[in-house]
Amino acid sequence: MSRPPPEPLYILRGSGATVNSLHFCCGGDGPPFLYSGSGKGAIHMWNLTTRRAERILESHAGNSVIWLHTFKDSRSRFVSQGRDLRVCVWDLSEDRRTVTDSLLTGSVGFCQCSLLETRPGAALLAHPTENMEEVSVVEVKSWTPVCTLKPDSKLGMLMCMKMWQADSGPVLCAGYEDGSLVLWDVSHRRPFSCLKAHPEPVMCLDIDVCKQKGISGSSEKILQSWTLDNQQNLQMHDSVQMTNPGVSQLRIRVDGKVLATAGWDNNIRVLGWKKLKPLAVLQHHTDMEWLQ
Structure with missing residues (x-):
């Protein structure tokens, strides 16, 4: 049992x-x-x-x-x-x-910012703007604009994002209303690749930089993992079926062993990150969960 x-x-x-x-x-x-x-x-x-x-x-x-x-x-x-x-x-x-x-910021949406500390005392902030499809990246101390990232095609509202430091420079992955993920080259202000990961809006995402593997959730019952190849192309990987639809947030633990999801059903689900094997369902809360 x-x-x-x-x-x-x-x-x-x-x-x-x-x-x-x-x-x-x-x-x-x-x-x-x-x-x-x-x-x-x-x-x-x-x-x-x-x-x-x-x-x-x-x-x-x-x-x-x-x-x-x-x-x-x-x-x-x-x-x-x-x-x-x-x-x-x-x-x-x-x-x-x-x-x-x-x-x-002027943003009336719910997309959370992403902070990247490039060196001691210096950081970049990616934030949503009043243009619902747009990401703005600024230097934190001076608020000096670094770049503005907006897809050429109509992907809908910016829903979530994560920025990190790669060998080539800052990289940002953004999730959009039509279910697409776009991997952005921040230094050159252009997309590396785009992937239609979900049929519904991408509500949340996280990435394991060491493994070059990420995961995203939406209003559906599927958690979708994806990988980055050497050319920074996004590729579909594994998926796992959830019991109930809707994931508001998810996080990969810093040691890369465990994934936690915050569900619309008020439950926190813990899965093994390597094979997405369910480990536990935490049922203490009585309202929608947020993780960070």
């Missing part, structure tokens, strides 16, 4: 509203933290040792926080994206709680 799903080790309470974004900060000195962003604009910094919120920041004029990310070079700096159409950079050093800079 299969074992029952594990129970939560502990539960963090007190967010005050629906939690729409999460980000772990576990490197460097000090205890591990979990950052959470709520539907009412509150950002909680949860100390995972004491299991309490050490700081609560009111942000984005009370609008939902849909994305959070800390900088590797400093635990006191992080960036947030809200439904007020802004991206904010925060400085928490010396007990500050201030937004040091912000960028108006």
Whole structure:
């Protein structure tokens, strides 16, 4: 007989509203933290040792926080994206709680930004724009535009994206409303390849850079994995049938062994990343899940 799903080790309470974004900060000195962003604009910094919120920041004029990310070079700096159409950079050093800079994206969609730290103190931010098909890449410190990426063909709204550093330079994979994935060469502002991965909009994606293999989910019941060859061509790989339709988010664990999906059925599913073998279904939540 299969074992029952594990129970939560502990539960963090007190967010005050629906939690729409999460980000772990576990490197460097000090205890591990979990950052959470709520539907009412509150950002909680949860100390995972004491299991309490050490700081609560009111942000984005009370609008939902849909994305959070800390900088590797400093635990006191992080960036947030809200439904007020802004991206904010925060400085928490010396007990500050201030937004040091912000960028108006103009995007009314739900596509999360992607941050790539190219070297210590320097980072690129890919963000959606008011043009629903477009990705803009900017330097974080100066907000200097690097490039704008827009497909030549009609693929519909930008839904999700992930940027990483390849040998040839920054690369970005974007998922679109018609179910297509486009792999972009950021340095040369052109697409490497395009793949029609789903019949429905691509809701989420992640990539294992070491294995040159990624995975995406949509409103259907299929998780689709895909690979990159030496010429950066996207190619279909394995797929797995889900019990219920709809995946809002997925993440590959940093060691490349486990994949977690957040389903529209309120369940978190854990699969082995190598063969997409189901490992566990976590059924504690009562509303749609978001992973980060």
